[in-house]
Each structure stands twice: as structure tokens, then as C-alpha cells.
Amino acid sequence: MIRKRKSCLAIVVALLTVVGFASSAPASEAKKPERIGPTVKIHRGEKCVEDTEFMRRNHMKVILHQRDETMHQGIRTTKHSLKNCVDCHADPKTNSVLDQEGFCSSCHEFASVKIDCFSCHTDKRDKNAVAVAPFKGVAKRVQP
Amino acid sequence: MSLSRREFIGIGGAAVAGMALAPGLRLVELAQARSPDEAVTSLQRWGLLVDIGKCHDCDACVTACHEENGVTGHGRPATDPQWIRKVTLKDKQSGYVQTLPVMCQHCEEPPCVDVCPTGASFKRADGIVLVDKHICIGCRYCMMACPYKARSFVHEDTTDQKPQVPRGKGTVESCTLCVHRVDVGKIPACVKACNKDGNKAMVFGDLKDPNSDIRKQLAAGVSTQLRPDLNLNTGVRYRGI
Numbered sequence: 001m002i003r004k005r006k007s008c009l010a011i012v013v014a015l016l017t018v019v020g021f022a023s024s025a026p027a028s029e030a031k032k033p034e035r036i037g038p039t040v041k042i043h044r045g046e047k048c049v050e051d052t053e054f055m056r057r058n059h060m061k062v063i064l065h066q067r068d069e070t071m072h073q074g075i076r077t078t079k080h081s082l083k084n085c086v087d088c089h090a091d092p093k094t095n096s097v098l099d100q101e102g103f104c105s106s107c108h109e110f111a112s113v114k115i116d117c118f119s120c121h122t123d124k125r126d127k128n129a130v131a132v133a134p135f136k137g138v139a140k141r142v143q144p
Numbered sequence: 145m146s147l148s149r150r151e152f153i154g155i156g157g158a159a160v161a162g163m164a165l166a167p168g169l170r171l172v173e174l175a176q177a178r179s180p181d182e183a184v185t186s187l188q189r190w191g192l193l194v195d196i197g198k199c200h201d202c203d204a205c206v207t208a209c210h211e212e213n214g215v216t217g218h219g220r221p222a223t224d225p226q227w228i229r230k231v232t233l234k235d236k237q238s239g240y241v242q243t244l245p246v247m248c249q250h251c252e253e254p255p256c257v258d259v260c261p262t263g264a265s266f267k268r269a270d271g272i273v274l275v276d277k278h279i280c281i282g283c284r285y286c287m288m289a290c291p292y293k294a295r296s297f298v299h300e301d302t303t304d305q306k307p308q309v310p311r312g313k314g315t316v317e318s319c320t321l322c323v324h325r326v327d328v329g330k331i332p333a334c335v336k337a338c339n340k341d342g343n344k345a346m347v348f349g350d351l352k353d354p355n356s357d358i359r360k361q362l363a364a365g366v367s368t369q370l371r372p373d374l375n376l377n378t379g380v381r382y383r384g385i
Binding site for chain 2: 067069071072073074075076077078083086087119120121122124126
């Protein structure tokens with residue numbers, strides 16, 4: 001009799017532990033701090049010249065490659081040019097990529113990486129650039 | 145099969161002629177059309193011819209250049225950048241006065257390139273001499289080496305640069321022969337302004353193309369380089385000095 005009781009208790013305890021674990025799992029996820037990241041506003045264009053994931057990691061390599069080709073060989077394709085980045089990503093209000101919520105500066109400030117480009121290149125959109133239909137501004141949270 | 149001496153020479157001659165002709169034809173074809181994704185080649189060499197006889201008291205070229213390239217000063221003539229300037233020559237004996245525009249002469253053997261410690265000062269395959277500001281450290285050796293005083297140092301922060309013409313503090317700059325315009329098939333801003341508002345004293349073109357306007361004009365009359373004694377073979381030529 002006592003043995004039966006003991007085994008019942010063990011089963012109940014085991015069940016409780018399982019239930020406890022199961023219920024505590026979503027609780028711990030909810031407690032996780034919100035992931036921090038810069039707010040990057042994308043104003044124009046449905047889609048970048050490359051995949052977003054690729055550009056996040058490699059935009060600097062892409063620009064560097066194009067820079068040398070343009071400077072030394074006169075190759076002036078627009079796909080990977082810095083000018084093309086600015087023309088598409090500049091804030092429609094300020095025409096710049098560098099203001100507080102600017103496309104370049106918001107992320108670079110968050111990551112504390114200095115941008116050298118704009119000590120020589122203009123951060124303003126080319127007024128004569130081919131107009132692309134404005135895309136309604138969406139604030140996107142970028143996961144770090 | 146044995147060839148006589150005469151047959152052998154005949155066949156050899158035809159083969160050599162064929163080899164010479166085929167690349168020759170291709171050169172012209174390439175030189176005429178370049179798409180934005182094609183690199184510049186040494187099949188072209190850009191140059192300018194300035195007829196001083198037609199150049200009078202006017203600075204349309206200077207204004208147009210500085211407007212096109214966003215070159216602005218701060219009212220400090222000693223340090224303000226200058227990509228092109230009007231120089232006045234006066235004959236002491238007769239008092240005859242001439243003025244001429246002087247800018248980077250786009251030498252075939254540029255002294256600025258020889259002295260540059262980083263490789264920032266370079267000559268493009270098509271003969272345009274440029275500064276790669278990404279690697280310029282601002283040492284200004286090129287400014288000392290240039291016999292034409294064509295280069296300027298940017299002493300102060302720049303704002304509102306033109307999208308096609310980056311300019312920044314701490315680097316050296318000079319006439320680019322409006323490379324951003326030339327690459328898309330336009331003529332430099334100074335030549336455009338001289339033809340429109342000035343005295344039509346400037347001709348721009350390909351020095352290697354026998355059918356170009358500049359080549360024909362150079363062949364038709366006397367022209368000179370500035371400081372020909374330096375043997376730099378400049379791309380900018382003058383007539384009537």
C-alpha cells in the first residue's frame with residue numbers, strides 16, 4: 001500500500017515537473033530583453049541592387065570595388081556606385097543620408113563605425129537624378 | 145611542296161599586312177564607342193587645343209569650370225583652390241598683351257605622378273592625369289613637381305560638393321579634364337563655355353584619332369606646348385603664343 005502511494009506520488013511529482021517546465025518555457029522567452037538595433041528608414045525603391053542580407057554585411061566591399069574601377073578605369077556603371085546609394089536612400093525631407101535618422105548615419109552611429117565617404121562625397125541626393133516613384137516611408141527595425 | 149623564294153616572301157608579306165590591318169580596324173571601332181562598363185584604353189588620348197589669337201579678355205572657361213566642379217573659395221586667394229586660371233602675358237618690348245587659360249596640361253610623362261609616394265597621382269590609360277583622393281595623403285609633393293602650378297590643396301572643409309565631383313579637405317586636386325563628362329561622351333565644361341559664351345578658342349578631342357577635329361587642326365598649323373624643353377608631351381596645346 002505504502003509502495004503504491006509512493007509510486008503515485010512519484011508520478012504526480014514527475015507530472016508537475018513536466019508541466020512546470022512546459023509552462024516556464026514561454027515565460028522565460030517573454031522575459032528576454034527586446035533586441036536592440038538602429039531604426040533604419042527606407043524611403044525609396046522596392047528592392048536594393050543586391051539582397052538586403054548581402055548588403056548589410058558587404059556594402060562596404062561593393063562600394064570599394066566600384067570606387068577603384070570608376071577612378072582608375074573610368075567604368076561608370078550605376079548599379080554599385082555610391083551616388084546610386086545616396087540617390088535612392090536619401091531622406092526625402094532633408095535629401096541627405098546623414099541626418100539623425102539618415103539611412104547611413106543611423107546604422108553607423110549605432111555600430112560606432114566612422115564613415116569616411118562623406119568627407120569628400122556629397123551626402124545629398126542628385127537633384128537631376130532619374131526620379132523613381134517614391135516609396136512610402138517605412139521604419140524598419142534591423143536586427144543586429 | 146617547296147616554295148620559291150619569291151612565293152615565300154609574297155605569302156609572308158600578305159600575312160603581315162593582314163595582321164596589321166585587322167587590329168587597326170578594331171582599334172578605330174573600339175575608340176569610337178565605349179559603354180559605361182568598359183574600361184578606358186590607351187587607344188585614345190584626350191587633349192585640348194587653345195588658340196590664343198582668339199582668346200581675349202573673358203573668363204567664361206574659369207567660371208564654367210568652377211561651377212561644373214563645385215570649386216568654391218573662401219575669399220583667400222593664397223589658399224583657395226584653382227583648377228584653371230587666366231594668365232596674362234605681356235611683351236616687355238612692344239607692350240603686346242595676351243591672355244590664356246592655364247590648367248593641368250595632362251602630360252604624357254607627368255612629373256606629379258613620378259613624385260607621388262602613394263600612387264594617388266596617376267595617369268589614366270586615355271591620358272587624363274588625376275588624383276585618387278582615396279589614397280592621397282596630402283603631402284603636396286605633386287604641387288611642387290608640377291611646372292604649371294596646376295594643382296591646389298584643399299585647406300578647408302568642403303560642403304555641397306557636386307555628386308560627380310568629390311572634393312575633400314587634406315587632398316590635392318586639379319583639372320580632371322571633366323572626366324565625369326568625358327566618360328559619358330560630353331566635352332569639358334570650359335570648352336563648352338568657350339564655344340557658347342566665349343570666343344571659340346578651345347577645341348577638345350582625341351589626339352590619337354586621325355579624323356578628330358583637334359588632330360586636323362594640329363596638323364594644319366603650328367602649335368606649342370608650354371615649357372616644351374621639359375619633354376613632357378602635354379595633352380594641352382596652345383597656338384599663337
